Structure formats: C-alpha cells, structure tokens
Amino acid sequence: MTIKKVAVIGSGIMGSGIAQVAAQAGYDVVMIDLKQEFIDRGINIIKESLGKFTKKKKITQDDADEIVARIHTSTNMKDAVGDVDYVIEAVFERANVKLPIFEQLEEACPERVIFASNTSGIPVSLLSSATKRPDKVIGLHFINPVPVMRSIETIKTLVTSEETLKITLDFAASLGKKTVVVKDSPGFVVNRISAIVINEGAKLLEEGLATLEDIDELMRLSLNWPMGPFQLADLVGIDVSVDLLEQIYQQTGWERYKPTPLLKRMREVGHIGRKSGKGFYEWA
Numbered sequence: 001m002t003i004k005k006v007a008v009i010g011s012g013i014m015g016s017g018i019a020q021v022a023a024q025a026g027y028d029v030v031m032i033d034l035k036q037e038f039i040d041r042g043i044n045i046i047k048e049s050l051g052k053f054t055k056k057k058k059i060t061q062d063d064a065d066e067i068v069a070r071i072h073t074s075t076n077m078k079d080a081v082g083d084v085d086y087v088i089e090a091v092f093e094r095a096n097v098k099l100p101i102f103e104q105l106e107e108a109c110p111e112r113v114i115f116a117s118n119t120s121g122i123p124v125s126l127l128s129s130a131t132k133r134p135d136k137v138i139g140l141h142f143i144n145p146v147p148v149m150r151s152i153e154t155i156k157t158l159v160t161s162e163e164t165l166k167i168t169l170d171f172a173a174s175l176g177k178k179t180v181v182v183k184d185s186p187g188f189v190v191n192r193i194s195a196i197v198i199n200e201g202a203k204l205l206e207e208g209l210a211t212l213e214d215i216d217e218l219m220r221l222s223l224n225w226p227m228g229p230f231q232l233a234d235l236v237g238i239d240v241s242v243d244l245l246e247q248i249y250q251q252t253g254w255e256r257y258k259p260t261p262l263l264k265r266m267r268e269v270g271h272i273g274r275k276s277g278k279g280f281y282e283w284a
C-alpha cells in the first residue's frame with residue numbers, strides 16, 4: 001500500500017509536531033481538530049518550529065512554505081478522512097476521549113486505512129476494540145518535541161497484522177525516525193522510565209533533598225541528560241505526567257507509579273508546565 005495522504009487527529013503540541021514531520025517528509029496532510037482556534041494554534045507551533053530550521057539554514061524559507069502548504073486543516077473529521085491512506089490519532093490522553101474518535105474513524109474511513117494512535121500509555125488493544133479492524137490498529141508513540149526527537153515507539157498488539165506493522169515501520173522510517181517495536185504494555189518502554197523520573201524527582205522535592213534547580217543541574221551534569229526531571233516534567237506537562245502515572249498505576253498496581261501528591265496538587269491548580277506558563281518553572 002502506498003501512503004500519500006495522512007490524517008492527524010489533534011493539533012496540540014504532539015498532533016502539530018506529527019503533522020509537521022509528515023509534511024516535511026512529503027506527505028499530504030490533513031490536520032483535524034474540533035475548533036479552528038486549536039488548529040490556528042497548531043499551525044503557529046509548526047511555523048515556529050520551521051522558523052528554527054530556517055534560522056539555522058537547515059531548510060530554506062521556500063521549503064518551509066511548501067511544508068505548510070502541504071498541511072490542510074479541517075474541523076470536520078468525518079468529511080476530512082474519506083480520502084486518506086493513514087490516520088494518526090493524537091488527541092487528549094484519556095480513553096474516554098480517544099475511544100469515540102476510533103468509533104467515528106471506523107465509520108468514516110475506507111477499510112484499507114490503518115489507524116495509529118500516538119497514545120502515551122493507554123492500551124492500544126483497548127483503542128482497537130472500538131473498531132472493526134483491530135488488525136489495522138497500531139501504536140505510534142512520537143516523542144516531544146516531535147520535529148527534533150529521533151525515535152518513535154511502535155506498539156504492536158496481539159492482533160496487529162504483520163502487514164500493518166510493515167507499512168507502519170516503513171512510514172516511520174520515511175519520517176527519518178528510528179523505530180523500536182514494543183509490546184502493548186502499560187506505559188510501553190519510554191514512559192515506563194520517563195514517568196518514574198518525573199515522579200521520583202517530585203518526591204525528592206517533597207522530601208526537601210535539594211532545590212529543584214540543583215536537582216535538575218545535578219542530573220544534567222551527572223548523567224549528561226539534556227534536561228533534568230523538572231524541566232522534563234514542564235515539557236511533557238504535569239497533567240499528562242499525572243494521567244500517565246495513574247494509567248500505569250491503575251493497570252499494574254505498582255506503587256512506584258502512584259503520582260506523588262505534589263504533582264497532583266500542581267495539576268489541580270493549573271501549574272501544568274510550559275503550556276500554562278507555569279509548572280516547576282515560570283515560562284514566558
């Protein structure tokens with residue numbers, strides 16, 4: 001199967017990043033969201049990112065314009081997915097938000113179309129159960145910031161077909177990303193580890209072991225990480241991190257994934273990281 005047109009459902013940080021890398025790889029893209037204002041924000045994120053590439057002379061302004069021109073948008077999912085070859089769902093990380101989308105996609109997309117989910121930790125099998133084509137449902141876990149990070153985790157369920165896997169691996173490679181295939185298990189691989197880093201960082205802070213700036217600096221310098229746990233939490237989002245920890249905890253019962261109270265309190269007051277202007281740090 002040749003993929004020409006890709007639908008990305010969701011225009012947030014992840015959805016817009018995915019739409020961007022697909023358009024950069026030459027695919028026609030339709031980025032879909034509920035409201036035009038969400039789409040406009042997503043297009044601005046894409047333009048900002050492309051601006052960084054043009055400033056560094058990694059691409060020309062003409063390239064950037066062509067990439068943006070390849071990204072069509074829609075607020076009507078049913079109409080917009082009728083002629084696509086591949087769908088990537090990247091909406092809010094809640095099963096009760098994602099499941100109805102998979103049900104609607106099932107109705108609106110031709111039978112040949114593969115559905116990939118950019119879920120951070122919701123079982124892909126659960127999402128596939130909302131469709132009549134579970135063999136064509138797969139996880140494609142992109143990493144934030146998508147235009148820069150080099151990997152994608154591909155999640156194969158018990159019933160994902162070999163053909164779906166092959167098409168997806170070829171697609172991921174065409175985006176210039178390295179892919180690793182993992183089992184459909186809570187948090188997969190990347191978030192089994194990243195969620196612990198964020199939770200344990202918050203516990204250290206609760207226990208008063210050191211300041212957050214010092215903990216971040218220590219981890220950057222000691223392990224050569226680009227970011228410490230609190231910078232990472234602010235990038236990922238405290239809301240996303242708590243959801244993720246709760247999902248893994250609920251599915252496994254492992255105490256180490258129980259979100260620490262500090263993270264929960266921060267989510268409650270809206271200190272959820274870069275996107276809200278305040279998380280562990282203040283963001284302009």
Ligand code: 3HC
Nearest residue numbers: 049052053056120142143144145147148191194226227236
């Ligand atoms: N688009 C295009 N280019 C970008 C960009 C973007 N959105 N963000 C950063 N860049 C470029 C910069 O222009 C710069 O380019 P250069 O090397 O040519 O100068 C380069 O990336 C480095 O950026 P900065 O100098 O601004 O800052 P850093 O050196 O700190 O790098 C970073 C930024 C790439 C985000 C780096 O800090 C990093 O790798 N952080 C770790 C990110 C991480 O761990 N992500 C995983 C999150 S977990 C997840 O996503 C899973 C989910 O399910 C929760």
